[in-house]
Amino acid sequence: MLKKRLIFTLLYNQGQFVLSRNFRLQKVGDLDWLQTNYNFSKISFSIDELLVLDVTRGERDTGAFCDTLKALTQGCFVPIAAGGGVRSIEHARALLRSGADKVVVNTALYENTGFIAELASEFGQQCVVASMDVKRTPDGNYRVMAECGGKALEGDAREWIERVTNQGVGELYLNSIERDGTGQGYDMQMLDLLPPVMPIPVILAGGVGNSSHLAEGIADARVDATATAHLFNFVGDGLKQARHSLVASGVDLPVWDVRQLDIILDRGEQAGGRVD
């Protein structure tokens, strides 16, 4: 039986990692900052997968993003998905050569250019993660938003989700713009937008503030993975603790023993370099 997954999402904007709240971005620091102040290499041993998204508004520097991705993924031994504005096979290939195992697409999903099919045929369907941003309207309905949440799509969110999942993508990353960065917990009602029989795994995103939110999301049978992009809600040992409490409460996450890194790296306790 496949395990459920805990995913961390890092947002990148013009050389800086950022926090997002309702899709408004706030700078936190560059890669050095992330390593020094946040000890990302250590955090990465508490997750099952990493997503890195270039959410730069306007012109993106793909080369610089790929360099950051390479540096970031050096100490990271989990599957890695990367994306942001991907519209060509070359762009996707550049990400895959920089440490990514999967490519995340968003706005291109709605453009009907045949690009998604082309991506799947070039790299395999499992390589394509469809990221969809939805927003709840005052009347309680949902709208699918493209272009970093900037453009509402005409039509029913249910139909869009069904259309996207039937396009030959490998996974669906479903994010709530309403909850994004608020720490109020997932929008569980958003899951009712999914078709009754979902042919691909679903990653739930948007709104996590603490480990009980992660637990609520992952307990839903429709959810294969829960994601959080909130760096500051899981400072220090936050993510490690959250993972431990999920496993202790019976969530079927993969298990490994980070203390074994000491053996793996021939590091004695006296060396003082314990990871855990």
Place this chain on the structure above:
Amino acid sequence: MMNSRITVIDYGMGNLWSVGNALRYLGCTPTITDDPKEIAGADALLLPGVGSFRKAMLSLKETALDQAIVEAVQGRGRKILGICLGMQLMGSRGMEDGDTPGLGLIRTTVDRFSPDEIGANKIPHIGFDMVRSEPGSVLFSKLPEAADFYFVHSYRMLPQGLDGKVATCDYGIKFLAAYEHENVFATQFHPEKSQANGLMLLKNFLAQ
């Protein structure tokens, strides 16, 4: 004793970045090569791979890497670790895009998961899943008998009738998750994507 002269075989289809990353983390300086002569001089070989069996075998043949690998492993007793498609290529034959002979280091065929054997499970088999190993295994040394590893694949080998030690994973059918016999080692999963479990397994291979 860690083996620093590890040669990663580049035939244009591997996720070389991730494998190289993991080896460097473990203190190795891998040589990445598509040159059969370098393979002849290697202490240990690593055959990674993502993609189609037929394309990969064609590529290995065109570059004469296939002969160099078999000669190094069977002729000179060098150890090899095949990962994912790399493991499948070590089989006798693969059924992806037609029937194609493999390197013949693991005497079994590689077939697609059939709906009959996996029931309601989906193809590809993708994600972390539990692997059960046999006592005394080299690769799984210091790991629990059941440990989680990351898989991405649609084709599989079966453990029946093989010499050596096997590890299995249950996806409706118990398929071959890892294999070891003398100097031949292979994993269907990606140790380089399997956190501390995978790093320990790679370390075990290198230290062998």
